[in-house]
Amino acid sequence: xxxxxxxxxxxxxxxxxxxxxxxxxxxxxxxxxxxxxxxxxxxxxxxxxxxxxxxxxxxxxxxxxxxxxxxxxxxxxxxxxxxxxxxxxxxxxxxxxxxxxxxxxxxxxxxxxxxxxxxxxxxxxxxxxxxxxxxxxxxxxxxxxxxxxxxxxxxxxxxxxxxxxxxxxxxxxxxxxxxxxxxxxxxxxxxxxxxxxxxxxxxxxxxxxxxxxxxxxxxxxxxxxxxxxxxxxxxxxxxxxxxxxxxxxxxxxxxxxxxxxxxxxxxxxxxxxxxxxxxxxxxxxxxxxxxxxxxxxxxxxxxxxxxxxxxxxxxxxxxxxxxxxxxxxxxxxxxxxxxxxxxxxxxxxxxxxxxxxxxxxxxxxxxxxxxxxxxxxxxxxxxxxxxxxxxxxxxxxxxxxxxxxxxxxxxxxxxxxxxxxxxxxxxxxxxxxxxxxxxxxxxxxxxxxxxxxxxxxxxxxxxxxxxxxxxxxxxxxxxxxxxxxxxxxx
Numbered sequence: 001x002x003x004x005x006x007x008x009x010x011x012x013x014x015x016x017x018x019x020x021x022x023x024x025x026x027x028x029x030x031x032x033x034x035x036x037x038x039x040x041x042x043x044x045x046x047x048x049x050x051x052x053x054x055x056x057x058x059x060x061x062x063x064x065x066x067x068x069x070x071x072x073x074x075x076x077x078x079x080x081x082x083x084x085x086x087x088x089x090x091x092x093x094x095x096x097x098x099x100x101x102x103x104x105x106x107x108x109x110x111x112x113x114x115x116x117x118x119x120x121x122x123x124x125x126x127x128x129x130x131x132x133x134x135x136x137x138x139x140x141x142x143x144x145x146x147x148x149x150x151x152x153x154x155x156x157x158x159x160x161x162x163x164x165x166x167x168x169x170x171x172x173x174x175x176x177x178x179x180x181x182x183x184x185x186x187x188x189x190x191x192x193x194x195x196x197x198x199x200x201x202x203x204x205x206x207x208x209x210x211x212x213x214x215x216x217x218x219x220x221x222x223x224x225x226x227x228x229x230x231x232x233x234x235x236x237x238x239x240x241x242x243x244x245x246x247x248x249x250x251x252x253x254x255x256x257x258x259x260x261x262x263x264x265x266x267x268x269x270x271x272x273x274x275x276x277x278x279x280x281x282x283x284x285x286x287x288x289x290x291x292x293x294x295x296x297x298x299x300x301x302x303x304x305x306x307x308x309x310x311x312x313x314x315x316x317x318x319x320x321x322x323x324x325x326x327x328x329x330x331x332x333x334x335x336x337x338x339x340x341x342x343x344x345x346x347x348x349x350x351x352x353x354x355x356x357x358x359x360x361x362x363x364x365x366x367x368x369x370x371x372x373x374x375x376x377x378x379x380x381x382x383x384x385x386x387x388x389x390x391x392x393x394x395x396x397x398x399x400x401x402x403x404x405x406x407x408x409x410x411x412x413x414x415x416x417x418x419x420x421x422x423x424x425x426x427x428x429x430x431x432x433x434x435x436x437x438x439x440x441x442x443x444x445x446x447x448x449x450x451x452x453x454x455x456x457x458x459x460x461x462x463x464x465x466x467x468x469x470x471x472x473x474x475x476x477x478x479x480x481x482x483x484x485x486x487x488x489x490x
Contacts, residue, residue: 018040020037020038020116020118021116021117022034022054022115023113023114023115024114026110032049033047033049033054040095041057055068055071057088057089058088059086067099070083074101074102080103081100082100084098085097096120096123097118098116099117100115101113101114102114141159144163147160147166147223148241148242148243149164150240150241151242155179155181158239167215167223169217170216174216180242183213183214183215184214185211185212188211195207199229202235204229206226206229207226207227208226210222210223221246222246223247225242227240286323290316290320293316311357314355314357315355340466342376343379343381344375344376345375345376345377345486346369346371346374348385348388349369349409353392355389356389359396360396365396365399365404365407366405366406367392370408370409371410371420376489377486378466378467378489383462383463383466386459387459387463387484390459391482391484392407395426398424398426399426399427400425403425409421409422413488414488416490417485419483419484419485419486421482422484424479424481425479426479427477428477428478428480429476430476431472463485463486468485468487471483
C-alpha cells in the first residue's frame with residue numbers, strides 16, 4: 001500500500017510539473033521513457049524509444065550535437081549533465097526541453113544513465129522574447145538621437161545614452177560620476193522639485209518643463225526635460241526615465257525673433273511719428289503756397305495767363321491732395337483692410353500725369369494711357385498715388401540719353417485681378433544680374449545723380465500692402481515693362 005502511494009505521488013509530480021523520467025540500460029542497450037516523457041515528445045504511450053531515435057528528436061545542429069556529446073561523456077567519463085535544448089516533435093513543432101542525466105556506476109563502470117525530462121517551452125520562449133525586447137529597448141535607448149537617462153530616486157544616474165553625453169560634452173564614465181544635480185544650472189536647481197516629489201508620492205505620472213544645464217565647458221544648455229516615473233507591480237516607485245532635448249538654438253532664435261519684433265515695433269512707432277510730423281509740415285507748406293497763388297491771382301492777374309501758371313496751380317492742388325492722403329496714412333492702424341476702398345484707376349493715372357506735367361514737358365516725354373474709364377480697383381489713395389508716380393517718374397528718369405521717353409499704360413483684366421502694365425523704351429535693366437536685388441532697399445542699377453535706391457522698395461511694399469504684387473520684364477537698351485497686379489473692385 002505504501003509502494004502504490006509513492007508511485008502515485010511520483011506520477012502526480014511528473015504530470016503537474018511537466019517532468020518525465022528516462023533511463024538507459026547500458027548492458028541491455030534499452031531505453032525507458034515514462035508516460036510524461038512520451039507526452040512531452042508527443043508520441044503514443046506504446047512508443048518504444050531507442051538511443052538513436054531518442055537523439056533524432058533533437059533539432060539538427062547545436063541541440064543534436066550537444067546531447068550526443070553529453071550522453072557519450074556521461075557513459076564514458078561518468079559526467080552528469082543538465083542542459084536546455086530544442087527538440088522537434090513528430091508534428092514538426094519546435095519545443096524547448098530541459099534534459100538532466102546522471103550515470104549509475106558499478107565496479108567503476110557506467111551500467112545505467114537515469115535522468116529527468118522537463119517541458120520548458122513556454123518559459124523559454126517567453127524568456128527569449130523578453131530578452132529580445134530588452135535588447136531592442138537597450139539599442140533604442142543607446143541609439144536615440146534625443147538624450148535619455150535612467151535616474152534613481154535620489155538623482156543619481158543609473159544609465160545614460162550617447163546622445164546625452166554628446167549634449168553635455170562628457171564621456172559616459174565622466175557623466176556617470178556626476179549626479180543630475182551636479183550639471184543643473186544653479187538658478188534651476190529647484191525647478192521641478194515639487195513635481196518629482198509628486199511623482200514619487202503617486203500624484204503625478206510624468207511632467208515636462210524647460211530647464212537649464214551646464215555642459216563640461218560650463219556653458220548653459222537650454223533643454224526640454226520630460227520625466228516619467230517607473231513603478232513595480234505593487235505601485236512602489238523604482239526610478240525616473242528622463243528625455244532631455246537640447247533647445248539652445250531654438251531658444252536663441254526665439255529670443256532673436258522677439259528682439260526683432262520689439263525693434264520693429266519701435267521702428268513702426270518712430271515711422272508713425274515721422275509721418276505725423278511730415279504731414280503736418282507739408283500741410284503748412286501747402287497752405288503757404290496756396291495762399292501765395294491766391295495773392296498772385298488778385299495782385300498779378302496777368303501772370304495767370306502764362307502757360308506755366310496753370311501747371312503750377314495744378315501741381316499745388318495735387319500737393320494739397322497728397323498731403324491729405326499722407327495725413328490719412330499717418331493714422332493708419334495695423335488693419336489695413338479698414339481703409340482699403342474702391343478707386344478709379346483711370347482718374348489716378350490722369351491725375352499723376354497732370355502732377356508731373358512740367359517734368360513731361362521738360363523731358364519731351366510721351367505718356368499714352370489706354371485704360372477703361374470705369375475700371376475700379378481696391379487700394380489706399382495715398383499708396384496708389386505713390387505707386388503710379390514712382391513708376392512714371394522712374395520711366396522718365398531712366399530714359400535713353402538724348403531720346404524722349406515713351407510710356408504706354410494699359411491693363412489686362414482677369415476674374416479678380418487687374419494687371420496694370422507700364423511699358424517704357426528706356427535703358428532697361430539686366431535682370432540676370434540685378435533681378436533678385438531689383439526691389440531691395442538702397443539698390444540702384446543706373447548711374448543717376450537722383451538715384452537713392454528707395455523708390456522700387458517703397459513701391460513694392462505699397463503694392464503688397466493693398467494685396468497686390470509686381471512682376472517685371474526688361475532688356476538692356478530696349479526698355480522695361482512692369483506688371484502691377486491689383487485687386488479688382490467687384
